[in-house]
Amino acid sequence: MESSFFQIQGVNKTFGGLKALNEVNLNVEEGTVHAIIGPNGAGKSTLLNCCIGKLIPDTGTVTFKGENVVGKTAYQINQIGIARVFQTPEIFPELSLIENVMIPAFARRDGNFKLNWFKSLMQEDTIYKEATDILENFGLKDQMMHHAGNMSRGDKRRLELAMSLIQHPKLLLLDEPTAGMARHDTNKTIDTLKKIKESGMTKIIIEHDMHVVFSLADKISVLAQGAIIAEGTPDEIKGNPVVQEAYLGGADDE
Amino acid sequence: MKNEKILKSNNIPLYMVIFSVVVLTMPLWLEPIGAAYPDLLQKFAIFGIFAVGFNILFGLTGYLSFGHATFLGVGSYTAVWSFKLLTMNVLPAIIFSMVLAGIFALLIGYISLRRSGIYFSILTLAFAQMSYNLAYSVLTPITNGETGLQLSKNDPRVVDGLFVEVGQGIPSTNLFGLEMSGYQGFYFCAVLLIIAFYISLKIFNSPFGLNLRAIKSNQTRMSYTGYNTKPYLLAAFVISGMFAGLAGGLLAVTDPLAGAERMQWTASGEVVLMTILGGVGTLLGPLLGVGIIKYLENIFSSIGVKELGDFFSFVPDSMHAFVVDFSSLFVGEGWHLTLGLLFMIIVIFLPGGIMQGFDKIKNLMSKKDKE
Numbered sequence: 001m002e003s004s005f006f007q008i009q010g011v012n013k014t015f016g017g018l019k020a021l022n023e024v025n026l027n028v029e030e031g032t033v034h035a036i037i038g039p040n041g042a043g044k045s046t047l048l049n050c051c052i053g054k055l056i057p058d059t060g061t062v063t064f065k066g067e068n069v070v071g072k073t074a075y076q077i078n079q080i081g082i083a084r085v086f087q088t089p090e091i092f093p094e095l096s097l098i099e100n101v102m103i104p105a106f107a108r109r110d111g112n113f114k115l116n117w118f119k120s121l122m123q124e125d126t127i128y129k130e131a132t133d134i135l136e137n138f139g140l141k142d143q144m145m146h147h148a149g150n151m152s153r154g155d156k157r158r159l160e161l162a163m164s165l166i167q168h169p170k171l172l173l174l175d176e177p178t179a180g181m182a183r184h185d186t187n188k189t190i191d192t193l194k195k196i197k198e199s200g201m202t203k204i205i206i207e208h209d210m211h212v213v214f215s216l217a218d219k220i221s222v223l224a225q226g227a228i229i230a231e232g233t234p235d236e237i238k239g240n241p242v243v244q245e246a247y248l249g250g251a252d253d254e
Numbered sequence: 255m256k257n258e259k260i261l262k263s264n265n266i267p268l269y270m271v272i273f274s275v276v277v278l279t280m281p282l283w284l285e286p287i288g289a290a291y292p293d294l295l296q297k298f299a300i301f302g303i304f305a306v307g308f309n310i311l312f313g314l315t316g317y318l319s320f321g322h323a324t325f326l327g328v329g330s331y332t333a334v335w336s337f338k339l340l341t342m343n344v345l346p347a348i349i350f351s352m353v354l355a356g357i358f359a360l361l362i363g364y365i366s367l368r369r370s371g372i373y374f375s376i377l378t379l380a381f382a383q384m385s386y387n388l389a390y391s392v393l394t395p396i397t398n399g400e401t402g403l404q405l406s407k408n409d410p411r412v413v414d415g416l417f418v419e420v421g422q423g424i425p426s427t428n429l430f431g432l433e434m435s436g437y438q439g440f441y442f443c444a445v446l447l448i449i450a451f452y453i454s455l456k457i458f459n460s461p462f463g464l465n466l467r468a469i470k471s472n473q474t475r476m477s478y479t480g481y482n483t484k485p486y487l488l489a490a491f492v493i494s495g496m497f498a499g500l501a502g503g504l505l506a507v508t509d510p511l512a513g514a515e516r517m518q519w520t521a522s523g524e525v526v527l528m529t530i531l532g533g534v535g536t537l538l539g540p541l542l543g544v545g546i547i548k549y550l551e552n553i554f555s556s557i558g559v560k561e562l563g564d565f566f567s568f569v570p571d572s573m574h575a576f577v578v579d580f581s582s583l584f585v586g587e588g589w590h591l592t593l594g595l596l597f598m599i600i601v602i603f604l605p606g607g608i609m610q611g612f613d614k615i616k617n618l619m620s621k622k623d624k625e
């Protein structure tokens with residue numbers, strides 16, 4: 001098969017005796033939103049961990065634009081354009097919101113190390129403006145001098161999304177971006193995600209909320225007990241009996 | 255354009271002017287509390303540099319080194335060697351001190367930074383103890399072992415030999431002829447403290463400094479954000495090592511001898527205490543810590559029963575002996591007890607150090623204003 005934009009091939013991962021991922025293949029076309037659904041413990045987060053250098057798969061390859069990323073370090077993978085939003089918010093709790101979004105914005109330039117110790121943050125006009133704009137879009141601007149650690153869980157997750165988006169990644173991996181959010185926040189997040197969908201950014205999204213999945217995804221893969229059991233368009237998945245069964249077996253709607 | 259709000263202090267020139275005035279007038283305002291003699295003033299400035307540098311590592315990145323006294327010692331030995339071999343001029347001495355301490359920091363940092371948290375601290379401690387023991391044993395030809403490295407009349411001093419007649423006795427350290435003892439020594443150290451503080455202020459307000467603070471806050475997040483955190487940590491380690499080297503060099507400038515005890519783990523621990531006492535990661539905290547500890551060490555430790563008796567002369571006779579006996583526990587040899595108690599009180603009630611106390615007072619005041 002010709003190499004596509006992002007490709008996971010034959011990935012296996014075991015934890016002790018537990019087979020968390022079993023011969024997983026996944027093909028993501030450029031510009032599409034690919035959803036991964038599946039019951040708790042199916043291995044969804046583990047799969048993403050294998051894509052960003054947090055875990056190294058036992059076997060298999062993960063290729064991004066023809067380049068194998070297995071074995072690369074986390075920061076190298078980010079630098080080639082893959083960003084990740086985690087299932088539990090990973091932010092800089094002791095820093096202010098504005099600092100939280102400025103840091104990822106510096107990364108393209110400073111990631112490999114830059115000793116710009118005599119440059120004042122005040123000279124970073126462009127990045128400061130970009131950062132305030134994105135916080136404004138997320139409705140977080142009036143809190144921008146507050147410590148990120150004091151925010152609500154929903155706001156933390158949205159901040160983390162902002163931190164990823166400011167990097168303009170080529171591929172964005174979202175691990176349950178709306179989990180733990182109030183309905184109202186969920187809707188705001190879906191709106192944001194729809195907006196970036198229009199921008200053509202490629203995304204892989206893990207989500208339990210079917211409402212979110214069906215309104216965003218171009219393609220859906222179903223993962224159960226470490227294996228892909230079905231794949232197709234939202235309509236195909238809705239009518240698939242195997243999926244119904246997998247969900248009845250380990251149903252859980254968070 | 256309001257982005258100055260993101261800075262730690264948004265008016266650097268004003269800040270620096272105030273800071274310089276306060277430092278340079280120390281002989282005046284420290285007079286009433288009996289701390290305005292050159293020897294102690296020099297120590298304030300020198301350990302100020304040490305702590306300001308240490309804070310760049312510990313305060314910004316959260317990596318707690320228990321071995322920074324190594325760089326202090328390396329700085330001192332280097333400076334004394336520069337006095338012995340080349341010239342009594344202090345400028346080359348402190349430059350060599352910083353360079354050599356920087357090289358040591360690069361090596362020790364490179365290895366220690368392979369681990370984080372407690373393992374990093376233990377590695378730095380191990381290196382420091384190793385250096386300390388080497389200085390006493392194998393390296394005796396360089397360090398002169400237990401006696402310590404001293405100047406002697408027979409030192410070559412090749413550069414000085416070219417320009418001036420070799421006089422009688424051991425010449426004194428100087429800055430192009432200006433002797434570096436007494437108040438002149440203090441002002442030299444004070445100017446360097448001001449420069450060191452300026453550098454730290456710049457670092458705190460730079461993207462580099464922000465990245466260091468982010469590493470402290472969530473290092474894994476930094477990696478997933480595209481940062482190679484190792485070189486950042488190593489840079490912070492080397493910078494703080496060089497500050498320590500400068501401080502070590504200045505100790506030799508004001509008193510040209512160097513001994514291994516300067517590298518002992520207690521010396522490494524002292525700078526940790528200073529930083530925590532004043533406020534880790536704040537700009538001024540470490541300096542406050544230095545002031546308090548050096549004051550206690552030098553002034554409190556020299557108070558005896560006689561001074562206490564005079565001080566408490568207003569107490570009625572029946573109580574006098576008891577009050578004097580009791581308070582004598584805390585002075586003289588007992589100054590460590592005072593320091594320990596102070597440290598415990600601060601850490602328990604103000605984990606952010608004395609600076610946190612100031613913040614609390616400031617917040618209370620502004621609340622009162624609003625009401």
Ligand SMILES: Nc1ncnc2c1ncn2[C@@H]1O[C@H](COP(=O)(O)OP(=O)(O)OP(=O)(O)O)[C@@H](O)[C@H]1O
Nearest residue numbers: 015018020038039040041042043044045046047087
């Ligand atoms: N680092 C790890 N070490 C050991 N076991 C792990 C590790 N990470 C995940 N697992 C196990 O692998 C399985 C898959 O976990 P994973 O987090 O990928 O599931 P998930 O599909 O993301 O579930 P959820 O919907 O609850 O987030 C689980 O049984 C989990 O306990």
Ligand SMILES: [Mg+2]
Nearest residue numbers: 044045046087
């Ligand atoms: Mg998960």
